[in-house]
Amino acid sequence: MSRLLGRLGGAAAAHPWRTIGVWVVVLVGFIGLSAGFGGTVHDDYNVPGTQSQAGTEFLRAHFPQMSGTDTRVVVHSDKKLDPAALEALRGRLGALHGVSAVAPPRMSADGDTALVGVQYDIPVTDFHGKEGVDALRKAIEPLVREGVQVELGGQVAENISAPSGTAEAVGIVAALLILVLALGSVVAAGLPLVVAIAGLGVASAVITLLAKVTDISGTAPTIATMVGLGVGIDYALLLVARHVEGLRDGLAPREAAARATATAGASVIVAGLTVLVSLFGLKLASLPVYSSYGYATFTAVAVVMAAALTLVPALCALAGPRVLPRRVRKGRTGGGTTTRTARWAQAVARRPVVAALGALVVLAALAAPMLGMRTWPQDAGSQPASNTTRKAYDLVAAEYGPGANGPLALAVDLRKVTDLDGLVARLRTEPGVASVAPPAVQGDAAVILVEPTTGPQDKATTRLLDHLRADVLPDGVLVTGLVAVFADISERLSERLWIVVAFVVALSLLLLTVLFRAPVVAIKAAVMNLLSVAAAYGVMTAVFQTDAGAKAVGLPHGVAVSSWVPILLFAVLFGLSMDYEVFLLSRVREDWLVTGDAQGSVVRGLSATGRVISSAAAIMVAVFVGFGLDGDVTVKMTGVGMAAAVLVDATVVRMVLVPAAMALLGRANWWLPRWLDRILPRVDVEGHAPAPAREPAPVG
Numbered sequence: 001m002s003r004l005l006g007r008l009g010g011a012a013a014a015h016p017w018r019t020i021g022v023w024v025v026v027l028v029g030f031i032g033l034s035a036g037f038g039g040t041v042h043d044d045y046n047v048p049g050t051q052s053q054a055g056t057e058f059l060r061a062h063f064p065q066m067s068g069t070d071t072r073v074v075v076h077s078d079k080k081l082d083p084a085a086l087e088a089l090r091g092r093l094g095a096l097h098g099v100s101a102v103a104p105p106r107m108s109a110d111g112d113t114a115l116v117g118v119q120y121d122i123p124v125t126d127f128h129g130k131e132g133v134d135a136l137r138k139a140i141e142p143l144v145r146e147g148v149q150v151e152l153g154g155q156v157a158e159n160i161s162a163p164s165g166t167a168e169a170v171g172i173v174a175a176l177l178i179l180v181l182a183l184g185s186v187v188a189a190g191l192p193l194v195v196a197i198a199g200l201g202v203a204s205a206v207i208t209l210l211a212k213v214t215d216i217s218g219t220a221p222t223i224a225t226m227v228g229l230g231v232g233i234d235y236a237l238l239l240v241a242r243h244v245e246g247l248r249d250g251l252a253p254r255e256a257a258a259r260a261t262a263t264a265g266a267s268v269i270v271a272g273l274t275v276l277v278s279l280f281g282l283k284l285a286s287l288p289v290y291s292s293y294g295y296a297t298f299t300a301v302a303v304v305m306a307a308a309l310t311l312v313p314a315l316c317a318l319a320g321p322r323v324l325p326r327r328v329r330k331g332r333t334g335g336g337t338t339t340r341t342a343r344w345a346q347a348v349a350r351r352p353v354v355a356a357l358g359a360l361v362v363l364a365a366l367a368a369p370m371l372g373m374r375t376w377p378q379d380a381g382s383q384p385a386s387n388t389t390r391k392a393y394d395l396v397a398a399e400y401g402p403g404a405n406g407p408l409a410l411a412v413d414l415r416k417v418t419d420l421d422g423l424v425a426r427l428r429t430e431p432g433v434a435s436v437a438p439p440a441v442q443g444d445a446a447v448i449l450v451e452p453t454t455g456p457q458d459k460a461t462t463r464l465l466d467h468l469r470a471d472v473l474p475d476g477v478l479v480t481g482l483v484a485v486f487a488d489i490s491e492r493l494s495e496r497l498w499i500v501v502a503f504v505v506a507l508s509l510l511l512l513t514v515l516f517r518a519p520v521v522a523i524k525a526a527v528m529n530l531l532s533v534a535a536a537y538g539v540m541t542a543v544f545q546t547d548a549g550a551k552a553v554g555l556p557h558g559v560a561v562s563s564w565v566p567i568l569l570f571a572v573l574f575g576l577s578m579d580y581e582v583f584l585l586s587r588v589r590e591d592w593l594v595t596g597d598a599q600g601s602v603v604r605g606l607s608a609t610g611r612v613i614s615s616a617a618a619i620m621v622a623v624f625v626g627f628g629l630d631g632d633v634t635v636k637m638t639g640v641g642m643a644a645a646v647l648v649d650a651t652v653v654r655m656v657l658v659p660a661a662m663a664l665l666g667r668a669n670w671w672l673p674r675w676l677d678r679i680l681p682r683v684d685v686e687g688h689a690p691a692p693a694r695e696p697a698p699v700g
Helices: 002-014 017-037 052-062 083-094 130-145 165-183 185-215 220-248 254-287 290-322 340-348 352-372 387-398 420-429 459-470 482-516 519-544 547-552 565-595 598-627 633-671 674-681
Strands: 070-076 099-102 111-121 148-154 408-413 433-436 440-444 445-453 479-480
Touching: 002 017, 002 070, 002 290, 002 547, 017 185, 017 290, 052 408, 052 440, 052 445, 052 479, 052 482, 052 519, 070 083, 070 387, 083 099, 083 111, 083 130, 083 479, 099 482, 111 387, 111 479, 130 148, 148 547, 165 185, 165 220, 165 598, 185 220, 185 254, 185 290, 220 290, 220 565, 220 633, 254 290, 254 479, 290 565, 340 352, 340 482, 340 598, 340 633, 352 519, 408 420, 408 459, 408 482, 408 519, 420 433, 420 445, 420 459, 459 479, 459 482, 479 482, 482 565, 519 565, 565 598, 565 633, 598 633
Parallel strands: none
Antiparallel strands: 070 111, 070 148, 099 111, 408 445, 408 479, 433 445, 440 445
């Protein structure tokens, strides 16, 4: 692999303009294809095999007018509302594309608020971009002009994903500053950004094309951009740093580019493959929305990895000596001094037990809040107070009770349930039920709306749902509606989390064992990455489930962790954490293969990679913090969780715990049983000679 990558890097450096030209053609071509044939993103919350899904399908079959999406228009004034104005609003809403029914206004007790339900016979995915919301805003405009507050809730308003670009801009600016400090050259700093942006341009176009043939969640492209931007800059940084080393060693730009791609490029391939392998685990969540996250992020990582391996050597060859820091170009290298990273590595190696115990205490403290994590899918109650969906949610809760934001829909098969009136009467006596609407009957089917006394995210609402399903409702009644769907999603994701964890860890262990031929190192890497993810879960729980933490990230109060985040975060973070492990292990193994000095190779490997790993981590943290500013709560939580994980991983884990553990294990790091040595394929990652003779495998 190393020799092949070296030839690839050498060819790209020998023909830089040809390489750049190919990427320009690819970029323009895919952008053109996506503009002409691309699809639109949308969420698919179907949960096959659950009661809520069965109830939804029953209602779609028996109540065609309820087969599509819905909207809730909340009208509020400081005085009693005019009935004529509300009837005019109903008329305008009824004339909108796809609307099958507009319910009579539900007035509040004091008459200053009206809740108008709008039912569509088309799915929310039939709307392109903001088409559905724009039509609603036009319908409510006459009331708004009169000074009446009108807010929009429901699926049409909540399923709009409109990235502002702020997250990307913050991440790119911060990354540029860090790159300048790390590489000491504006030219060198600009190369990783150019490569990452070019790769993301192609990836975004491919994701748009994928949306034409499969479901891609509305937030999936944003998550893919977040991960792609971070890893793209990191991979390019590693290659540029190795290229600069080659120039300092006296190599010509082309030879330096070839060597950098042969060595650092191998680490990029391994790290990228680990991320891609981890993303396969999302498929095991058995939810379409997770598959779409996997498709989008897989595309972004694969494309930026290809861009780094080809564009970096081409651009480095064109830049020539300008990628070197100015002090180096002027001959002021400052050689002969021991770096701070080297001194740190030596200190950790001298006291590995103290360092390891200290790191474990810090990680345990960070992970502790995870034990109290509550999960619930993102809904309007989790949104920032400035969003119209959140304003509608708060108005409904204040005027009609918190349960009005999440009524339970009971789909009744009248062929099995003969006493419909008795069922309604019993439901009205159940604790936790605020109101039961009169049944709507159509043929041999009925639908009953039950409003709880508590809000959708309240644990009491989930307990009521479980109680109704288990103890109250007879055969032939299925509970569906948003709360039931979300409860089933949370339960499904909790069940599947451990399957995803086992799959990702097992595949990563196998990959690292094959590549490094060191099962101890592979197991240690998996354990370290699990600790990083646990710390990220703890930080995320502490931030979002407390009022103080939530307000610090732009939310009005503490909220449950989005059910979508833990599995997504695990799959992505396990791969990203492995990046730094691979960067470090590759250098340690290079030294070990040459010297056979187990402890010394750890010190020298950390000394050689510490600055690059710290810079790469700082860039990723900056990128992820930028996405933590996003208005979408799922994106915000993912950004904060990833930033915390990378920060912890690159400092406490990679700079303390990993070298301390490797120093304690010594030559046992590279122990390989003879039977495993015989069956493992030999993959030449670094392009070095075989390892020197080693001591016999340790016993016990």
